[in-house]
Amino acid sequence: MRSVRICLLIPQSGAAGLWAPSAEACGRLAVDEINRIYGILRRPVELRIVNAGETGASAGRAARDAIEIDGVDGIVGMLPSFARDFVARASRGRVPFIYTPQFEGRSTPDVLATGETAEELLAPAIQWLSESRHARRYFLCGNDYVWPRSSLQIARALIGRFGGTVTGEYYLPVGQHDFDEMLDRIKVTHSDVVLPYFLGGDCIAFNRAFCAAGLSSRVLRFSSAIDETVAYGLDVDETENLYATSSYYASIRSRNNGAFLERYHMAFGDSPPPVNAFGESCYEGIYSLAALIEEAASLDARKLTRLYGRTFQQRTARGDQAQSVVGSRHPIYLAKVDGYDFSIITRR
Missing domain, CATH: 3.40.50.2300 (Response regulator)
Incomplete structure (x- = not known):
């Protein structure tokens, strides 16, 4: 029985490239956890880190190659909005596409957007x-x-x-x-x-x-x-x-975030890439894809996309939650940046 192959599609250069190290670390942590517990459909999970490049066209080509050459079963993308539609066209009808960062609030029906609007x-x-x-x-x-x-x-x-x-x-x-x-x-x-x-x-x-x-x-x-x-x-x-x-800061004081940070530092040492919302969204995106596949009991893209917008159990850095609908999933935190500290002012 072959592994379930997940493509983590992230820009590794350009303006958005500064998030690549934390995105990769959070993605690897999620896959390591899933493999230690149960895998996906009782199969081991294999993570492919793929460079989306700096343009929408390069992201689309990278997604197409991941599907056609690497044979991935799903794409988790943390990339700018200008690249989202290119990846959606490449993945449409072939594999599910989970789009993880905060975004403007509009996406096509064949994209499962998990970030805040x-x-x-x-x-x-x-x-x-x-x-x-x-x-x-x-x-x-x-x-x-x-x-x-x-x-x-x-x-x-x-x-x-x-x-x-x-x-x-x-x-x-x-x-x-x-x-x-x-x-x-x-x-x-x-x-x-x-x-x-x-x-x-x-x-x-x-x-x-x-x-x-x-x-x-x-x-x-x-x-x-x-x-x-x-x-x-x-x-x-x-x-x-x-x-x-x-919706996420490393400075959030909670038992779940404390446990997540402990696992993160145990995996990557005392000086890992800084935890942040864009990187942490990849951790949630991989768990979202895993939950989607488990709910459908299938890797068939047609069955998976029918579940977009449904509610099912998903793991996050803030604990297990029954969620998948865009937005209205996590509290929103307003913070004052004080040097390198994010001091929470309000929580809504």
Whole structure:
């Protein structure tokens, strides 16, 4: 009886490449745990780490090769939204595709998206900024592709709902770090808050430029695109007035997260890749695929995709939970970034 082959499809270079080490570590941890307990359909699980590359086309080619050459039974993808449809087309009708990171909230029916949506992440934070920090003027900026644009369109509506106004909006292509004009616009608008939605390495570059421009002491920054890996790319003083929101932080105090972190460090030592929501989503994605296959008692893609959106038992870093529906699965945490620590402010 052959093993169940899972493709973990992640960018290993480019702006999103900084999450690759933690994504791979979390994926390997999930597979090791599954194999120690029961496997999938009583078969051992084999994990194939596949480089998605830096474009949608490269991700689609990598997915197709994983199916046709490596013979994988399912794809778990932690990759930017601009690559999602390419992978969906390659996998459609052939293998299930689990898409794990936070996303703008729209996907095709043949994708099982397990991450939180932009509205779930943005709404409690914008409400808190409005009520607790009396923020009224917001500047929106980010990379020029579907996730930032769609997320900030949702932010615009939420800002209006809570009595605020949008003072400006500016986008740059992925990989471009010429922020001078954008920062000049932020200065002249006298904004209370900037919402930067940049991808990975671009997010680090923006926040460095923002602080170098002398804005961090007088303008708040808030984004769900900022996590531990991004924070470690900044100097301590570059996190002044920086807020973030996520469904997962390594700093969450709970018995389940404590047990997850203990297993993670036992597997990868005292200095592993930093645990973060993007990497941890791969751990959940592999358990989601395993639960999907067990529920269907089959590797047939047609039977598996019929179960998308159903509720079944799934393991996460926060404990076993009966869940699979997009969103409304985990609490959302608003945190203040204090150096390299994420201090939880609210939980919704």
